[in-house]
Amino acid sequence: xxxxxxxxxxxxxxxxxxxxxxxxxxxxxxxxxxxxxxxxxxxxxxxxxxxxxxxxxxxxxxxxxxxxxxxxxxxxxxxxxxxxxxxxxxxxxxxxxxxxxxxxxxxxxxxxxxxxxxxxxxxxxxxxxxxxxxxxxxxxxxxxxxxxxxxxxxxxxxxxxxxxxxxxxxxxxxxxxxxxxxxxxxxxxxxxxxxxxxxxxxxxxxxxxxxxxxxxxxxxxxxxxxxxxxxxxxxxxxxxxxxxxxxxxxxxxxxxxxxxxxxxxxxxxxxxxxxxxxxxxxxxxxxxxxxxxxxxxxxxxxxxxxxxxxxxxxxxxxxxxxxxxxxxxxxxxxxxxxxxxxxxxxxxxxxxxxxxxxxxxxxxxxxxxxxxxxxxxxxxxxxxxxxxxxxxxxxxxxxxxxxxxxxxxxxxxxxxxxxxxxxxxxxxxxxxxxxxxxxxxxxxxxxxxxxxxxxxxxxxxxxxxxxx
Amino acid sequence: xxxxxxxxxxxxxxxxxxxxxxxxxxxxxxxxxxxxxxxxxxxxxxxxxxxxxxxxxxxxxx
Numbered sequence: 001x002x003x004x005x006x007x008x009x010x011x012x013x014x015x016x017x018x019x020x021x022x023x024x025x026x027x028x029x030x031x032x033x034x035x036x037x038x039x040x041x042x043x044x045x046x047x048x049x050x051x052x053x054x055x056x057x058x059x060x061x062x063x064x065x066x067x068x069x070x071x072x073x074x075x076x077x078x079x080x081x082x083x084x085x086x087x088x089x090x091x092x093x094x095x096x097x098x099x100x101x102x103x104x105x106x107x108x109x110x111x112x113x114x115x116x117x118x119x120x121x122x123x124x125x126x127x128x129x130x131x132x133x134x135x136x137x138x139x140x141x142x143x144x145x146x147x148x149x150x151x152x153x154x155x156x157x158x159x160x161x162x163x164x165x166x167x168x169x170x171x172x173x174x175x176x177x178x179x180x181x182x183x184x185x186x187x188x189x190x191x192x193x194x195x196x197x198x199x200x201x202x203x204x205x206x207x208x209x210x211x212x213x214x215x216x217x218x219x220x221x222x223x224x225x226x227x228x229x230x231x232x233x234x235x236x237x238x239x240x241x242x243x244x245x246x247x248x249x250x251x252x253x254x255x256x257x258x259x260x261x262x263x264x265x266x267x268x269x270x271x272x273x274x275x276x277x278x279x280x281x282x283x284x285x286x287x288x289x290x291x292x293x294x295x296x297x298x299x300x301x302x303x304x305x306x307x308x309x310x311x312x313x314x315x316x317x318x319x320x321x322x323x324x325x326x327x328x329x330x331x332x333x334x335x336x337x338x339x340x341x342x343x344x345x346x347x348x349x350x351x352x353x354x355x356x357x358x359x360x361x362x363x364x365x366x367x368x369x370x371x372x373x374x375x376x377x378x379x380x381x382x383x384x385x386x387x388x389x390x391x392x393x394x395x396x397x398x399x400x401x402x403x404x405x406x407x408x409x410x411x412x413x414x415x416x417x418x419x420x421x422x423x424x425x426x427x428x429x430x431x432x433x434x435x436x437x438x439x440x441x442x443x444x445x446x447x448x449x450x451x452x453x454x455x456x457x458x459x460x461x462x463x464x465x466x467x468x
Numbered sequence: 469x470x471x472x473x474x475x476x477x478x479x480x481x482x483x484x485x486x487x488x489x490x491x492x493x494x495x496x497x498x499x500x501x502x503x504x505x506x507x508x509x510x511x512x513x514x515x516x517x518x519x520x521x522x523x524x525x526x527x528x529x530x
Binding site: 072073075076079080083084086087090091094214225226227236239240243266267270271273274277278281285288 | 486503523
């Protein structure tokens with residue numbers, strides 16, 4: 001397998017280098033091109049980039065493990081949600097892209113500043129994304145690093161792999177900016193799709209087909225085929241709260257809004273939305289097979305051991321090597337986009353002069369965040385999917401404020417940003433265990449999302465110039 | 469028509485995440501007792517088709 005791995009890694013790194021060089025040529029020296037790809041990119045590239053950013057190690061590692069442990073209800077947790085997300089991309093994307101075209105803003109921070117006439121909503125937004133996305137980036141890197149440590153010869157620590165990935169991300173982001181990241185996402189997304197289908201096909205074949213695998217799973221543990229699953233996690237409240245928080249992602253997560261903003265115009269949004277939903281369906285279906293194959297073969301292994309066996313050790317050498325490259329690609333495609341988007345939003349939100357963007361400043365921020373995420377990756381030990389879900393729920397709380405700014409005209413009051421800040425604080429304290437996680441039988445995250453959404457909608461309805 | 473699709477998808481998602489569907493028992497694949505996974509995948513396909521119809525209408529209006 002080592003020979004195949006060397007070949008695939010070489011090809012992968014060469015493709016990244018070609019992409020970075022091509023992006024650098026297209027960007028020129030315009031800072032807005034480097035940071036926001038202002039002149040627009042092709043929809044086919046952007047939807048694949050959007051999908052690669054969205055479907056990270058969370059998909060290839062976390063979701064199969066969730067199917068293995070929590071069973072069929074995982075499809076409601078992620079499958080229905082990610083397909084439905086296409087509607088959010090359509091509704092929000094059309095309006096957001098029109099505003100970009102009409103008002104010349106390039107980031108959510110700029111939009112918030114313009115609509116609320118204050119830096120406060122920008123700070124609330126930046127706090128929300130920094131606090132809840134940085135651990136998510138860290139755990140992407142950590143998840144793959146630990147898996148590589150399990151698979152590599154003894155003595156190669158996880159931090160070494162984490163540094164290698166972050167350095168590679170830093171180099172091509174530095175050279176080619178957002179365009180290089182989008183091009184590399186396309187490669188990474190296609191590798192991820194190929195790996196996930198090939199692994200699932202091999203597992204289904206060895207189990208005697210998908211129907212046979214489902215029967216074996218049912219016989220092994222009937223609780224896996226129903227909600228709330230063997231561990232009792234998949235209650236309707238957990239699923240509904242997860243649904244709502246994941247649906248907010250195209251609005252609240254800067255790496256996704258950046259891709260909507262980089263389209264050539266509002267006309268491109270519908271096709272992009274449909275493509276994302278379709279990609280979600282085809283990339284998530286095989287995770288059912290991988291997860292249930294794990295439930296049958298390795299019900300008692302730890303997550304890391306299960307993934308190492310089912311994705312790599314049990315596969316033919318060529319497929320195992322491709323799976324390792326797929327895992328690296330999955331982690332990098334999300335981490336690079338998030339690091340760059342956090343930096344771009346950070347600079348757009350904190351600068352004092354309107355219109356002034358420094359590509360060097362963004363690059364330095366990327367390096368700064370990469371170091372921060374590396375340190376976090378050494379400290380984090382939580383389960384991949386559950387930490388990701390906390391990240392989605394945390395950022396979802398600022399969603400109504402962004403939607404209000406997007407769909408309203410004229411100056412807005414600071415009530416929604418203040419409410420979002422209080423809700424973020426309550427959610428963070430609840431996550432840390434300082435406050436309870438349920439209130440009168442209702443999950444705190446679900447209640448906070450409903451409160452902010454209701455208040456945001458009410459303000460939109462009573463706002464005198466709500467029609468855009 | 470676009471509004472009907474929008475309202476339809478909200479109602480469909482509301483139904484999927486209600487205790488009614490989430491509480492579906494495991495069972496053989498019959499119309500009377502469809503298993504949870506089957507209902508979930510079917511709901512995803514229906515949502516995708518609704519989105520495709522919505523996109524066609526949106527493109528026509530553009």
